[in-house]
Amino acid sequence: EAGVTQFPSHSVIEKGQTVTLRCDPISGHDNLYWYRRVMGKEIKFLLHFVKESKQDESGMPNNRFLAERTGGTYSTLKVQPAELEDSGVYFCASSQVRSPRGLQFFGPGTRLTVL
């Protein structure tokens, strides 16, 4: 069974540009989570989807970030316009059952570098 996949693995963009990150959860997992780790800090929760619905986006840093999960399958996270402080590693995770009962499986992450 395929795990959580993320694309791209690494993205380097200029400040002010737009970047879209993609996450494909494990098939059949209704719950999808986005996290990010900025340099020197701990991994922080961004948002949670159940199927196509956003359940909690309290961790989204500002309105430059937009997450979608059309059709309840893969999810995208768009950053527009990107700022220097957005650099970091963006992780996606999925679970069959909502946590804490459901174990979250993590993808390899997308390393975003904003110059």
Next chain:
Amino acid sequence: KQEVTQIPAALSVPEGENLVLNCSFTDSAIYNLQWFRQDPGKGLTSLLLIQSSQREQTSGRLNASLDKSSGRSTLYIAASQPGDSATYLCAVPNDYKLSFGAGTTVTVRA
């Protein structure tokens, strides 16, 4: 608000030495605690999951203990190997969100 702390931030040991990694959390009403490993450029690999009712969990050379009342967990890695070099993170669920520590970066010298 759940705060998770990991000490030390970095650790360097010679091959063969046992590793002791510490994790503390402020809210003891946790459902479980998970230890992850992260290799450079790679994702998070779950190592051990300890349910709140358990005191410890073992997998091969890894042993994790949990003391909920004191808000602590310890990950022991026996007879360390260079392949154990990685960043180790602990995480606890805060409802459905995971709260992570900043991690301990381990270097095992051959």
